[in-house]
Amino acid sequence: MKPSTPRRGSHRAHLTLFLGGFAGLLVLGLSLWMHVQQAAQVRSAAGMALQSVARAAAQALGSGLELSLHEAKVLAAAEDLWAQGLDRPEAGAALARHQSLREGKAWIGVADLQGRVRQATGGLLLGRDVSDRPWFSAGLKGAHVGDVHPAQLLASLLPAPADGETLRFVDFAAPIVVNGRPLGVLGIHGNWAWTARLLDQMLPPAAREAGIELLVYNRHGELIQSPGGLRSGGRDKQISPAGLQALSGQGPQVSRWADGLERLSVVLPLSNPALAETLGWQVVARQDLAQADAALAAGTRQVLTVGLLISALAAAAIGWMSGHLTEPLRQIAAVASRIEAGALALPMPQFPKGSRELDELARALDSMKRRLFGLHQAMEAQVLERTQALERANAELAHLSQTDPLTQLLNRRGLEPRLQQALVLTHRHRGALCLLLIDIDHFKRVNDLHGHTVGDRVLLALADQLRSGFRAADIVARLGGEEFLVVLTDNGTHRAQRIAQALVDSVAQRDFPEVKRVTLSIGVAGTDAVGFDAEALIHAADQALYEAKRGGRNRVACFPLPAGPVRSEAGSEATSAGPDPLPATQALDPRRDA
Structure with missing residues (x-):
């Protein structure tokens, strides 16, 4: 007669399976809870960084446009410069001097009321008829800022950009009026390449390493500025005008782009309300979700790896346990439920007078809890460190905006x-x-x-x-x-x-x-x-x-x-x-x- 299989072995297998599964569920619950908590913190920190970069870029771009328009109005309003006529050599010298004061001005000229160019920096377009140009007709009526457009009359007179991009301008114009009598229009062609350099300065090294991009779109949803130039603008940079309008001024939002990928995006209009209404430009700071959540993904994988390892060790320890463990297991389950609810500092119960296996289980679970709590604190410290780094980058941006780059004096x-x-x-x-x-x-x-x-x-x-x-x-x-x-x-x-x-x-x-x-x-x-x-x-x-x-x-x-x-x-x-x-x-x- 064959001896029957001892019921003890079956009991140990069932006990090991049950408690091992319980430990795995505990690790999974703790990991999910920590993932939810850290996801909100990491996403919030990434959104704050995008908001800061987009706001700085919108303010810098708006201020630059406002300054150029103001310069056009100041030059046009200089009555004693134009009182004796538009052809005076002194007027041409003043235009040349004004062009040299700040980079980005490709051409400054003056046209009479018939649209004939009477003064021009570098002598470009002198005597040409510009009456059909939008800046001239708009400048007859008042101060004007035009949308970005490819160069036309000056395309063959100025050197092509070194990066192979199309030469593009933003036009500024203002009427010349002396003693209440209009004499002509002063126009400034701002080189759009200035915008690429400006936006490049707005991104600190930490932002570039994080994959943050700065883009500019016009009111029709067309891309007018991209980090790699317009030739690099593929489907990943396409977005509908309605999508832009829905995101504008709403803070950090997760949006789906034309290439099907989701990105964390911030859309802001120009800082000057009048220019924002006239041009309708939108400044976009965006970051791939994969990069925005990189720290979260790494931390979650680490938590899961450690948790699963501890679960395996706990299951092995449970396999050596025997006897009736109903009451000790109930105590452990109660503490585990409270830990899962958020009481991470609560210690596991110890059983020094109980079985060695039961005591090992309690100690293993307590060690797992301490490791997970330590990883939670480490991830919080990492989020705090990245937030402080972004604050330092923002302070550096504020310093750069108020300092002359050559002399390091105040600007x-x-x-x-x-x-x-x-x-x-x-x-x-x-x-x-x-x-x-x-x-x-x-x-x-x-x-x-x-x-x-x-x-x-x-x-x-x-x-x-x-x-x-x-x-x-x-x-x-x-x-x-x-x-x-x-x-x-x-x-x-x-x-x-x-x-x-x-x-x-x-x-x-x-x-x-x-x-x-x-x-x-x-x-x-x-x-x-x-x-x-x-x-x-x-x-x-x-x-x-x-x-x-x-x-x-x-x-x-x-x-x-x-x-x-x-x-x-x-x-x-x-x-x-x-x-x-x-x-x-x-x-x-x-x-x-x-």
Whole structure:
């Protein structure tokens, strides 16, 4: 008679299968809970990064368009530049000087009321008829910004882009009106390649590594700017106008693109409401979900791997257990349910007086719980670290937007809030404050004779002298080109004039490498003579700078100016001082970018 199979072995197999499955379900439940929690945190951090990048790009693009339109209106409104006719050589020199102040202007020209080009930078299109161009007809009616379009008349006159892309422009125009009588239209063709460089600067290295892309679409949903150029725009960059409109201003959203892939996207209009309404452009920051969730996927795989390993170890330990474990298992199940509900710090019950197998099971489950809790904390720390890295990147973006890239001095955007704060404090304490508006004399000759590299060295040398020569409480900024501005706190006009003269003498005696001698003209204006309005102060300093130029350069002039005309209505005074300074209506605009 064959012996019957012991029931103990069957009981152990069933017990091992049951408790091993229970441990696996526990690991799965904990993993799913942690996945849900971490998915929300990781997706939120990725969305914040996209929102920050899109907002910075929309503000930079809107500010650049607004600045170019303002420059067109300022040039067109300079009545004393156009009062004696559109063909004056002084007007052409002013256009050329304005084109050199900031990159991105491919062409600046003036057409009369019949659409005939009368002035143009580089002599391009002189005498040509532009009456059928949209910028001319729109510019007759008022200030105008046009949509991006391929170059037409200038396509064969300007060098083609090095990347093989089509030469494209954004047009800015404003009417020229003198004494209420229209004379013509001033037009600026902005090179669209400027936008690619601008958006490239908006992406910090961390954002590029995360796969974040910046795109720009027009109101018809057509792609007008892509990181790799328009030739790289495939189906993965196509989206319907309705889809763009639905996403605009809604924060981070998961959207399906024409290639069938889902991406985390943020769509924002231009920061200037008027330009956003006129052009209808939308700035898109997007990131593939696979890259946005990369940290989550890696953490989840690690949690599952460790959990499954611990489950296997727990199942092996359970296989060696025997006896009736109903009560200890009930206790373990109760604690496991509370852990699954979120009480991760709750310890597993221990059974030092029970069977060795039961004690091993409790310890293994407690070890698994501690490992999973540790991984949960590590993933939270990783999310916190990435959030802090994005905050540091945003702070770096803010610093770059307020700093002149060549001299590392403040630019105009960084100067404005500091000047306003200094004026408020000076007014509150009934003190005095002065501006020194500094211009390097004949700087264009330095660039023409020695090249722009030597010109940059001269600017750097002067910036270093200004940075080290003034107090920490004073403010030093580069306004653009060869123009600098120093804010002297706690100084009246007379003392500021002496400081300015000392600076003029010091620079004139200095030996600059390759250039040898460089001179300065400085305009001084103070609150004791002008008041506490920033725009009025800068305008007065610009008037004084003009007087210093008119008086022969290498000197200081102080506002209020000596009795007698400084700028005549017809511009006759301006012709006696050599190369043309800006006329009164072109006084320094405090919003002009550096």
